[in-house]
Amino acid sequence: MGHQQGSTPVEAEMALPQRADGGDGLRRIHEGALQWAITTPDAPALTEGARTWSYAALAASVERAAAFLRGIGVRAGDRVMLVGENGAALAAFILAASRLDACAVLENARRAPLEVDRICCHCDPRRVVYLVGNSPDARAHALRAEASLSRLDELGEVACGPLNESAATDPVSGTERDLAVLIYTTGTTGEPKGVMLMHANLLFLGRMMVQLRRLHPADRVYGALPITHVMGLAAVFGGTFRAGAQLFIVPRFNVADCAAALATHGITIMQGAPAMFAKLAEHARSHPVAAPRLRFIAAGGAPIDATVKADTEALFPGLTLHNGYGLTEGSGLCWTRLDDPRADDSVGRALPGVELKLLDAQGQPVPAGGVGELWARGPQVMQGYYRNPALTARVLRDGGWFNTEDLARIDADGNVFIVGRTKDLIISGGFNVYPLEVENALNAHPAVVHSAVVGRAGASSEDVIAFVELVAAQRPALAELQAFLGERISPYKRPREIYAMAALPCSPNGKVLKNRLKQMLAQSDMPDATRLA
Template sequence: MDDIPALLASLPARLSAIPERWAASTPEAPALHEGGRHWTYAQLRHSVEDAARRLRELDVRPGDRLVVVGENCALQVALIFAAARLDAWIVNVNARLSAREIDTITAHSTARRVLYLHASSKEAAAHAQRVASSAVTIDGMGELLAGPLNHDAVAEATQPGNEQVAALIYTTGTTGHPKGVMLTHRNLLFIAAVSSKLRGLTQLDRAYGVLPISHVYGLASVALGTLYAGAALFLVPRFSVEGLLSALKDDGLTIVQGVPAMYARLLQTVGGSGTPLPTQLRFAYAGGSPLAPSLKHEVEQLLGTPLHNGYGMTESSPTISQTRLESPRQDDSVGAPIPGVETRIVDADGVDVAPGQPGELWIRGPNVMAGYYREPEMTAATMRDGGWLNTGDMARQGEDGALFIVGRTKELIIRSGFNVYPLEVETALNAHPSVIQSAVVGCGTADGNEEVVAYVELDPRQPVTLEALQAWLAGTLSPYKCPSDIIVMEALPAAATGKILKGQLRQMAQQRKHH
């Protein structure tokens, strides 16, 4: 994979070329599996073409944003490719988000339409009930519900080649304000191509698609990476250990990608790594949060194959580095940068640090986003001269080029592969009449995951139970953002300026965890 210029030159103009290519060369090859249903590449292409026709009838135009509320299913994949055919921007939103969160994303993206994949997600069906929706049938895939047309939506200009924006992926920023990351067809096709090549994917592979396609890891690396190679994708709306065990046994999976917490739950359920599972796996991969070497070792024993590790972020589509198929590692490295991606490790002044020393990680390559939608200041704060993206993460690089993530310059908490920003949780807590102030920190767990821990100062004149606070948060936040612990303090530790000393709280959370 040394010839990156040739790879880039070979990338098509649109994501929709993926099913078209395989439908032309191997039409009967399996493409998608969902529950008991199966689609060949020819059938997928047919449904994509019908979905594109339906979207035109719904008055979705080139440059429009199309919000799709759902969970992993074949119809979601068809809509991604159909939007690409129209030059519309797909905005995949997990149906498990709260109504407030979905409304915020819809408003910020000024979506032309919102589609609800109600047949495969009861949460999507519930969201559809809040609006006037009409049923639309996609031939070969089934029914969806279309929300009303937004007449005020302004279509963005389309770009030549594959620099057109393909997907708008929302992450909630440290301000608690959602950030829409603009990823181009080139960004996503580059990651799909590199991801499939580094995994050595062939058309005989069968990959497990349980990571949410509404997140960039599930979209680019898993879904698009698998289909780019002409392999088969087994779509699952949400993770369960029983579902994974069944898929390993009955579906002959050869590729599994997940987050460390998923593997930890697998180990916990089967009672450890003492009895290896009989599988056809040739590749297992973890990403999305730190992978503890102890967990890695146990999972490798259980699955009988190396557990590869990697690192990325939404703004880099997402992959920045990963360990290699031919040289698995035993440490906690996230591997070498993927081909085509350059890295710098710098100090606070943007000067390269000495080899092996930790610093802030900057990256540059074909995977770097086009920017944050409608947020030029935020984009400018993240990008650096020369096309470099400041990841905001602290890393060091080994002599062999492998990266080690040593910390975060931001306060981001990664819980089961999902991003949680403390300020958003604090804002929700502080809105409760009994809460004077709050501070939210991450607390590392033994399996490499992080828990969300909230410290609160309460108003004694307005008593409230912890159960009531949890219920309050459950009404406004996604479940993964809700704290696992809420701890009441008479006064939060603060500096003379009044700034809460979160470093102390993080230490307290870790100490509490170990007692």
């Protein structure tokens, strides 16, 4: 275990037994949550708005959702597509699908109609269920599909699409290696990629949250990250219920609501995308933010920069903004440790049972200290891409090694530093430009909340182009930002053009959609962007 560039300190965590079922005999993701309905039935499990479900009530809701699915023809091995946003209903239906040995295809309702249609066509589900009670977007999808409405007591309204009698079932072995969920990666172009995650993958991450993040039943976890995406599902949703803690679930992130929850609901744990913490720090400039019980904060899902880290830690004195790295295909691969807080932007060391290596473009090991493509293998690596063996074979190799297609370096102690995406690398004037480095420099400017850097093809090279989200009422001149960058990065790395946007286009989990920015540039269609002069 560990990596191939130097040795990692021997830790007690590495001596723990590594079992595919997550280490304690669980075979299904619902078992980790519903065990508390037996041991601590009255303990609070889930809060949505003004209502709180105990673990006993959560178990009853899961059984009600399972009975509904069974009644509409969902069988073991079927795929049931769940279109919705964070809430008690979506939580219950995810666990209910597990209860029936069905696979939940998780689809955030905020996707565009054509994206939802394309994914539905690809996964060929037995049924599509729309959780419309707390999501106008889910209701719009349901109306477009002419789905039939039902009311399930405390779970509210759900809508059901027609029965797909031709949908074939997937094999069910009765082990933790059965398919638990399909999550389709973000993007608006190209063929959909359905990431097949087994129960074992998700159970492992829940166990790591208890072991390394020390979740316990007294914790109150803020759940703004979408549970239709892997970080929200595996770490927030799975980790909270694995620990028997309480999840405060919200449909989507709103900075004012988040600040209110931290102040009044005794939130002890908050995990989010770096953009969420950036917005919270900006909010604090004009509004008081108090979090009297907060004990742990962590960012993930997108690269973090030093400015966001510093601003967040200043907002919450005494706390370290921990970092981590993963992706849909591999969930969490690296985390910083509670007993080894980092002052830099490292994503920490590999999780117990995870191995890492860096390879160059020819597939050869990268010398110590060098940058290469990050390969990983471990208990949380996906089974493959659904109905796409060719793409699966491209990224999964013999021995279980998975190519993350991210560029990284690893120091002598095993700490990983993400440099950027292989496909995002910009070749400018013959030099390699890593967008993350430029974004970190831009984000250090006091007027910049958030930034994204992409390449634009030129006659013989690529231009570096930046998009920025600015602090309210501030509009720095291009020359000011260029001068600022001149002290921090080399001339060939500096953006040729910088565009200001009210909000960068992001997926529901806070990841900037760079493909959309590239499309805007290629088509010269940027009504929401203003070029700085």
